[in-house]
Amino acid sequence: MGDMNIGVLTGGGDCPGLNAVIRAITQKGICKYGYNVFGVHEGWKGLLGEGLVKPLTMADVANILKLGGTILKTSRTNPFSVDNGPARIKENIAKHSLDALIVIGGVDTLGVAARLHQEGVRLVGVPKTIDNNVWGTDRTFGFDTAVNVATEAIDRVRTTAEAHNRVFVVEVMGRDAGWIAIESGIAGGATMILIPEFAVDLEKVVQCVAERHKRGGEFSLIVVAEGTKIKRVAGDPSVVTVDDEKDEFGNVRLGGVADKVAEAIRRKTGFDCRSVRLGHIQRGGSPTAYDRVLSTRYGLYAVDMVHSGEFGKMAALKGTKIVPIPLTDVQKGSKTVDQELYETAELFFG
Numbered sequence: 001m002g003d004m005n006i007g008v009l010t011g012g013g014d015c016p017g018l019n020a021v022i023r024a025i026t027q028k029g030i031c032k033y034g035y036n037v038f039g040v041h042e043g044w045k046g047l048l049g050e051g052l053v054k055p056l057t058m059a060d061v062a063n064i065l066k067l068g069g070t071i072l073k074t075s076r077t078n079p080f081s082v083d084n085g086p087a088r089i090k091e092n093i094a095k096h097s098l099d100a101l102i103v104i105g106g107v108d109t110l111g112v113a114a115r116l117h118q119e120g121v122r123l124v125g126v127p128k129t130i131d132n133n134v135w136g137t138d139r140t141f142g143f144d145t146a147v148n149v150a151t152e153a154i155d156r157v158r159t160t161a162e163a164h165n166r167v168f169v170v171e172v173m174g175r176d177a178g179w180i181a182i183e184s185g186i187a188g189g190a191t192m193i194l195i196p197e198f199a200v201d202l203e204k205v206v207q208c209v210a211e212r213h214k215r216g217g218e219f220s221l222i223v224v225a226e227g228t229k230i231k232r233v234a235g236d237p238s239v240v241t242v243d244d245e246k247d248e249f250g251n252v253r254l255g256g257v258a259d260k261v262a263e264a265i266r267r268k269t270g271f272d273c274r275s276v277r278l279g280h281i282q283r284g285g286s287p288t289a290y291d292r293v294l295s296t297r298y299g300l301y302a303v304d305m306v307h308s309g310e311f312g313k314m315a316a317l318k319g320t321k322i323v324p325i326p327l328t329d330v331q332k333g334s335k336t337v338d339q340e341l342y343e344t345a346e347l348f349f350g
Contacts, residue, residue, distance in 0.1 A: 003034070003036065004033070004034075004035045004036070004099045004100070004306075005035070005036045005037075005038060005096070005097050005098050005099050005100075006025075006029055006035050006036070006037050006038065006098065006099065006100050006101070006102060006303075006306055007038045007039075007040045007047075007053065007093070007096065007098040007100070007101045007102070008022060008025055008026075008037060008038070008039055008040060008056065008072065008101075008102045008104070009039075009040035009041075009043055009044065009046060009047070009072065009101065009102075009103055009104065009105075010022070010043060010070040010072050010073075010074045010104045010105065010128070011043035011044055011074055011075065011076070011077065011103065011104070011105035011106075011108070011109030011112070012043070012074060012076055012105045012106045012108055012109045012128070012129070013074070013076070013106070013129070013130070013283060014068070014069050014070050014074050014283055014284075015068075015128060015129065015130045015141070015142030015145070015146070015283055016068045016130075016141075016142050016145040016146075016283075016284075016285060016286065016287030016288070016291055017128070017141035017142045017145065017287040017291040017292065017294065017295035018069065018070040018072075018074075018104060018128065018141075018142075018295070019061075019064040019065065019067045019068075019069070019070060019071055020064070020065050020066075020141075020287060020291070020292050020295035020296050020299065021104055021126055021128075021141070021295045021296070021298055021299040021302075022039070022056070022061060022064065022070070022071060022072060022104075022299070023061040023064050023065055023296070023299065024295070024296045024297075024298070024299025024300045024303075025037065025102055025299040025300075025302060025303055026056045026057075026058065026060070026061045027058065027061065028299070028300050028303045028304075029303050029306075030057075030058060031058075032303070033303065033307055035303075035306075036055065037055070037056040038053055038054065038055055038056060038096065038098060039052075039053070039054055039055075039056045039060075039071070039072045040052075040053050040072065040101075041053070041054070041072050041073050042072075042073045042074065042075045042077070043073075043074045043075040043076075043077050043105070043109065044075070044077040044078070044079050044089070044109070044112060045075045045077040046072075047079075047088075047089045047092045047093065048077065048079060048082060048085060048088050048089065048092070049088055049091075049092055051073075053092070053096045053098075065292060065296075066286045066287065066292065067286070068283075068284050068285045068286055068287065069284070076108070078108070078112060079112060079116070080112065080115065086115075086116060086119055089116060089121065090119075090120070090121065093121065099122065100122045100123060100124070100306045100311065101113075101121065101122065101123035101124075102123070102124055102125075102126060102302045102303070102306065103123050103124070103125050103126070104125075104126040104128050105125070105126075105127075105128055105129075106127070106128055106129035106131070106133075106134060106140070107129065107133065107134055107135075107330060107334060109128075110125045110127065110134065110314060110327060110330040111330055111331055113125050113327055114312070114327040114328050114330060114331055117311060117312040117327060118312075122311045123311060123312070124302050124305045124306055124310060124311060124312075124313055124314065124315070124324075125302075125313070125314035125315070125327050125330070126298045126299065126302050126314070126315050127140045127141075127298075127314060127315070127316065127330075128140055128141060128142060129142065129143070130142040130143050130145070130146035130173060130180065130282060130283060131143070131173060131174055131175060131176075131177050131179060131180065132177065132179040132180070132335070133175075133176060133177035133179065133334045133335050133336065134330060134335060135329055135330055135332045135333060135334065135335045136314065136316050136325045136329040136330065136332075136335075137314070137316035137317050137318075137325075137335075138316075138317045138318060138319065139294065139317050141287070141291045141294045141295040141298060142283075142287070142291060143179065143180070143291075144287075144288050144290040144291045144294075145285070145286075145287045145288045145291045146172075146173065146180050146282040146283070147179075147180055147183045147184050147187070148288055149278070149281060149282050149285070150170075150172045150180055150181075150184035150188075150223075150278060150282055151183075151184045151187040151188050153170065153276070153278055153281070154170055154184055154185070154187075154188030154189075154190065154221065154223065155188055157170055157221065157276055158188065158189070158219075158221055161219040161220070161221050162218070162219050164219075164272065165218045165219050165272070166219055166271070166272045166273065166274060167209060167219065167220040167221075167222070167262070167265055167266075167271050167272065167273040167274070168219075168220070168221050168222070168273075168274055168275070168276060169222045169223075169224060169258040169261045169262045169265075169273070169274070169275045169276070170190075170221070170222070170223050170224070170258065170275075170276045170278065171224050171225075171226055171255070171256075171257060171258035171275065171276065171277040171278065171279075172184060172223060172224070172225055172226070172278050172282065173225070173226055173278070173279075173282050173283075174195065174196060174225030174226055174227055174228075175196070175226065175227040175254060176196050176227050176334045176336065177195075177196060177197070177225075177227075177334050177335060177336045177337060178193070178194075178195025178196055178197055178225040178227075178228070178336075178337045178342075179337060180225065180282070181193050181194070181195050181223050181224065181225040182195060182337050182341060182342065182345055184223060185223035185345060186344075186345050186348070188221070188223065189221070189348070190221050190222060190223040190348075191209075191212060191217070191220045191221050191222060191348075191349060191350060192205065192208060192209075192220070192222045192223070192349050192350070193222075193223045193224075193342075193345050193349070194222065194223070194224040194225065194228045194257075194261070195224075195225045195228055195337055195342070196225055196227040196228050196229060196239075196336075197336050197337050197342065198342065199228075199229040199230070199231050199237035200224075200228055200229065200230050200231060200237075200261075201231045202230060202231070202260075202261065202264040205222070205261060205264065205265070206264055206265055206268045206269060208349065208350055209222075209265055209269060209271070210268075210269050211350070212350050213269075213271065217350075220271075222261065224257055224258050224261055225257075226240075226254040226255055226257060227239055227254055227257075228257050230257065230260060239254055239257070240254065240255070240256040240257040240259075240260055255277060255279070256277075258275035258276065258277055259275045259277075261275070262274060262275040294317070297322055298315050298317075298322065301315045301322045302315050305324055310324050312326065312327050312328075313325060313326055313327055314326075314327050314329070314330065
C-alpha cells in the first residue's frame with residue numbers, strides 16, 4: 001500500500017483540535033504505511049479547482065498539536081450547490097492522483113462526503129463540530145474546549161452579576177442542539193438554561209426570574225444557545241438572526257437571542273439585566289488536553305480505515321472506543337439534547 005496518495009481536507013467552521021487530527025493522519029500515514037499525504041486547502045473549495053492541494057510533510061505538522069484553527073484553512077463550500085460541482089471534485093481528485101480522501105467536518109461537510117461516496121469517491125470521515133451534534137458519535141472534538149471556554153466565561157460573568165445584583169443572559173453557540181449550553185450551564189451553576197430543542201415562552205422565563213428574586217435571589221444567570229426558538233403569540237416559534245444572509249448549505253447567521261431574553265426581563269420586571277454573546281471566542285484558541293487526545297485518536301483511526309478500505313464510513317466515538325459507522329448515518333439529522341438530560345439540569349433552575 002506504499003505510494004498511495006491520501007488527501008486531507010477540513011470543512012465548515014474551524015474548531016480546536018483540527019490540527020491535531022491533521023498531524024496524526026500525516027504522521028501515521030507516512031511513518032506506518034508509507035503513504036504520500038496531501039493537504040487540500042479551504043475545504044471542498046480546494047477540490048473544486050479554486051484552492052491549493054499540496055504535500056504534507058512531517059515538518060509541516062511537527063508543532064501543530066496544540067494550535068487552534070486549521071493549517072489547511074477551511075470554508076463553508078457545498079459542491080452540490082455549484083455547477084458541475086461533483087464532476088469537478090472527481091476531476092481534481094484524478095488530476096492530483098489522490099487515491100482516497102479523509103474528510104474532517106461537521107453535519108454539512110460530512111453530508112457532502114456521504115453523497116460524494118455514493119457517486120464513487122473513495123473517502124472516510126472524521127466528525128468535527130464544537131456543537132457536538134453529529135449523529136452517531138458520542139463526542140466530537142472541539143466540544144470539550146468550547147464548553148470549558150463557555151464555563152470560564154460564565155464563572156466570570158457570575159462574579160459581576162453577584163456584585164451588582166444583576167440578571168445576566170449569556171449566549172453560547174448551538175444552532176440546533178444545546179449541548180454547549182446544557183454542559184456549560186450545569187458546570188457554571190446557571191439559574192436557567194434555554195436550548196433549541198425546547199421552544200421558549202418568554203413570559204415563563206420572566207416569571208421564573210421574578211419569583212426567584214421574590215424568594216431572596218439577588219442575581220440570576222441565564223445561559224441560552226444561539227439557536228433557541230422563541231414562542232410567538234401566533235405562528236411557529238422562531239430563531240433570532242443577525243440578517244437574512246444564508247451560506248451555501250442554507251444556514252442563516254444566528255445571534256441576538258440573549259438580547260431578546262434580556263430585553264423582555266428588563267421591560268417586565270425593571271431588573272438591571274444585561275446580555276453577553278460569547279460568539280467566536282468559543283471556537284478559537286488552543287484545544288483542551290481531552291480534545292488533543294480525542295483528535296489524535298480520530299486521526300490515527302481514520303488512516304487505519306483508509307488502509308483497510310472502509311470507505312463511505314466515519315470514525316465515531318462509542319463509549320471509550322472509536323469504531324467505524326456508515327457516513328449515511330450523519331444524514332439522519334442532528335444529535336440533540338434529550339428530555340432526560342434537560343430535566344436533570346432543570347432540577348437546579350430557579
